[in-house]
Amino acid sequence: MITSRQNPLVRHIRKLHQRKYRQGHLLLEGTHLVQEALAAGYSLDVVCCTPAWYDKQPSPWLQQLEQHSNRLEVVSEEVLAALCTTRTPDGVVAVTTYRPPNSLPLQSLGLCLVTLQDPGNLGTIVRTAAATGVEGILLTPDCVEMSHPKVLRASAGQWFRLPFQTVADPLGTLATYQAQGWQVVVTSPTAAQVYWQVNFCQPTLIVMGNEGQGLPADYGALTFTSVAIPQAATVDSLNVAIATAVLLYEVYRQRWQG
Numbered sequence: 001m002i003t004s005r006q007n008p009l010v011r012h013i014r015k016l017h018q019r020k021y022r023q024g025h026l027l028l029e030g031t032h033l034v035q036e037a038l039a040a041g042y043s044l045d046v047v048c049c050t051p052a053w054y055d056k057q058p059s060p061w062l063q064q065l066e067q068h069s070n071r072l073e074v075v076s077e078e079v080l081a082a083l084c085t086t087r088t089p090d091g092v093v094a095v096t097t098y099r100p101p102n103s104l105p106l107q108s109l110g111l112c113l114v115t116l117q118d119p120g121n122l123g124t125i126v127r128t129a130a131a132t133g134v135e136g137i138l139l140t141p142d143c144v145e146m147s148h149p150k151v152l153r154a155s156a157g158q159w160f161r162l163p164f165q166t167v168a169d170p171l172g173t174l175a176t177y178q179a180q181g182w183q184v185v186v187t188s189p190t191a192a193q194v195y196w197q198v199n200f201c202q203p204t205l206i207v208m209g210n211e212g213q214g215l216p217a218d219y220g221a222l223t224f225t226s227v228a229i230p231q232a233a234t235v236d237s238l239n240v241a242i243a244t245a246v247l248l249y250e251v252y253r254q255r256w257q258g
Contacts, residue, residue: 017085017149042098050077114210
């Protein structure tokens with residue numbers, strides 16, 4: 001059993017709490033995320049678990065875990081707590097390697113996120129996007145990174161089922177999709193039409209902006225489809241994850257009813 005926080009493996013995994021060390025790696029905290037990663041076909045570089053966690057796992061699940069892990073280590077409760085970014089870990093942490101795709105398999109519905117900063121919002125959006133049929137997510141380079149542990153947790157494991165791509169020229173990318181016949185939808189409180197007036201049954205990219213500032217002005221200046229989300233006059237704005245869910249479920253409603 002590993003009992004020291006100075007152990008080389010422990011020190012290596014703890015570095016993944018920081019963005020600069022996470023390049024190409026994911027820190028999976030908790031049983032559910034580890035299960036979802038394996039279900040999606042990921043292999044695990046290393047798994048660390050407490051004796052109490054190991055002893056209560058069903059044998060078939062442990063066999064699967066060991067078959068798809070390069071290394072499995074039992075660690076003390078104190079060491080496991082040091083490996084996690086959460087306050088109440090459930091007894092297991094794993095590390096896996098990922099490679100984002102060079103292109104997205106978008107056929108009908110995509111999402112573009114611009115300068116999103118909160119990992120909890122991003123993870124919630126990933127979860128909602130997966131639930132409503134989004135085929136992939138485009139992100140601007142200044143978004144919070146998809147590998148953030150809180151993004152993974154907030155996605156409830158759907159992270160592994162939704163491809164994403166960071167695009168250096170988001171406006172150019174959106175213009176290319178538009179030239180190919182895609183409808184590009186942006187939100188604006190001053191838009192002449194509300195979101196349910198739009199035909200979402202055609203190929204659509206929905207663009208959502210920063211939590212505090214929304215979309216930059218140059219997005220509104222282009223010939224994208226601009227929509228408003230009505231709200232009470234006393235409310236300044238919606239949380240970006242909620243606003244995204246409102247739009248995506250209108251897409252889902254229209255397509256499901258159609």
